[in-house]
Amino acid sequence: MKIVLLGAPGAGKGTQAKKLIDKYGIPQISTGDILRQAVADQTQLGKEAKSYMDSGGLVPDSVVIGLVKERLSQADCKKGFILDGFPRNTAQAETLDGVLASVGMPLEVALSVDVDFDVLLKRLTGRRTCKSKDCGQMYNVYFSASKKDGVCDKCGTELYQRDDDKEETIKKRLDVYKAQTEPLIDYYTKKGILKRVEGVGDINEIFNKICSILK
């Protein structure tokens, strides 16, 4: 299965992607996760990407497209993949189509996870993640707080707030989404592969809806 997950920051793409990995046994390719790892490792790529990410803007297409091409060429993507956070604009979508066409693996579904902006704001400002790379459990101080403030229920490691989940950056990220990423809804509608799911409510119920769509 070759899927693109669309949706504003905080729509729950990452959460649903992780569940899809377990069900379908295909990898999630999250450009945001790859970039955050590069920033944490202080690689050249990370240094280049950091200022764009901290400001809530998009990292240049040339950088992100290179990353995705490299990742898609790896053996575990042969059976399929879940792209999460890519493409983010029309140029990226067109490049992706070209890359996939050249290897004979066209996209099958672009799934948009739809959530109102006021809910997104709470989700993003409240989001906390476990610092342990092996755990990575996510919480939300408004909707699903850890039992002890700032500490992971699962492994006891400290929780952190992503730099780009700070209030001033969030507004910019949502503006960028509206201006650059939302047009992809039309792009994939025209290609006849757009599906939509309401991303509000119980995580498992949303996942079940996604599974019926993907059937």
Ligand code: AMP
């Ligand atoms: P995310 O975790 O998907 O919300 O991504 C976090 C940040 O990484 C974004 O705000 C961008 O700065 C950068 N980023 C992630 N994916 C892309 C992409 N496809 N194109 C450009 N920048 C990206």
